[in-house]
Amino acid sequence: MRRPDTIEHMYLDFDGFFASVEQQIDSRLRGRPVGVIPYVGGTRAILIACSREAKARGVKNIMPVDEAKSICPDLILVPQKPEMYRRAHNALVAEIHAVIPIDTVKSIDELACRLGADDIADPYTLAQRIKRAIRYGIGASITCSMGFAANRHLAKIACAVGKPDGCTVWRPQDMPGPLIRIPLEDVPGVGRRMAQRLAIAGVETTEGLLRLAPKEARALWRNVSGERLWYALHGYAIEAPPSQRGMFGHMRVLPPEGRTLPAARDIARLLAVKAARRMRREGYTSSLLMLHASLKDGWWGRERVMRQVQDDAAVLQSLLLLWSELQTTAGKSRQIFRVGVTLGALTPAGERQLDLLDDDDDDRQRWERLGRAIDGANAKFGRTLVSVGPWDPPKGGNVGGKISFTRIPSAEDFA
Ligand SMILES: [Mg+2]
Missing domain, CATH: 3.30.70.270 (Reverse transcriptase/Diguanylate cyclase domain)
Structure with missing residues (x-):
């Protein structure tokens, strides 16, 4: 070697990426201790990012909000804005790319x-x-x-x-x-x-x-x-396994009887589970879930940042949150013609940065063990016998087996 x-x-x-983006878009936050919290609080609110001013006061990522507030009473809490961070990411990548490939x-x-x-x-x-x-x-x-x-x-x-x-x-x-x-x-x-x-x-x-x-x-x-x-x-020129994959995704055109919101949601779940299964098989974790749909009045798409996950539970949880946004939008048109789910921002599974954003290592590993057991059982029997939540494939089978995404969606896809 x-x-x-x-x-x-x-x-x-x-x-402190998320927190610094918040400070960039809102000048009132600059120079002040800022903590970013998940949009949906859940049972135990935890800081997913904090500004350098907060860090200087002893606040840390992954800290429960109560604890952070007791250390730093004037900590300003802002809910996360994943789409904003994604846009900032794209702009920053473009700036850096102009300097060095x-x-x-x-x-x-x-x-x-x-x-x-x-x-x-x-x-x-x-x-x-x-x-x-x-x-x-x-x-x-x-x-x-x-x-x-x-x-x-x-x-x-x-x-x-x-x-x-x-x-x-x-x-x-x-x-x-x-x-x-x-x-x-x-x-x-x-x-x-x-x-x-x-x-x-x-x-x-x-x-x-x-x-x-x-x-x-x-x-x-x-x-x-x-x-x-x-x-x-030891400084050898060891390369990470080539990461050819950009993403794992599936899309499906819905049959006339399957164009209602509940029917489309079930399909989206199946697509997500299929994509996650393929991703596990190839040894990746994902930190970005994208949901897209064709509605009567046009194309709809949203994305959500995740924590380098590969288990069904985490993917489905993020899907549910995106789905509620879709539901709000699609409420008017009430018909979904096509739905797609994509897992992006892939990292080889061995390189996951545990504990970076969320202290969920134990939980994740439990779900991942369960996921491997499920994958093993399904592989053994050649079909889906076991799943997290309902598994009710549409007629014709081949969920997500037909069309896969091979390109990174552009901003236009999400407009
Ligand atoms: Mg960072």
């Missing part, structure tokens, strides 16, 4: 680039040009941090070190010095749970992890991802 002798990758992560968009607030010769020689100038493009092209409230390293994984860790508004360069000759200062559980790919497992095996620091043999890392992880992580941390 190749071990580069210079930096080759840049990783960029926006600082983007290799991969990793999530709504993270992306990675390969470096050209000039950037390798002088990464700080590149960082400055990007920061300037964002400042003058979009606005000064939105800032980002960048990390430069031999591979993308190290660049991501370097990026986190410099937050907020940072630029961290880890050249191979400087390694592993800055890396071993990172707490083991903060290393992406380790996480709290894995750190506990490693501690039992006597590995309690990042330095300890680096000292293992690659095969030992593999054994501890019980799969190849441990070995991959080992090579990444």
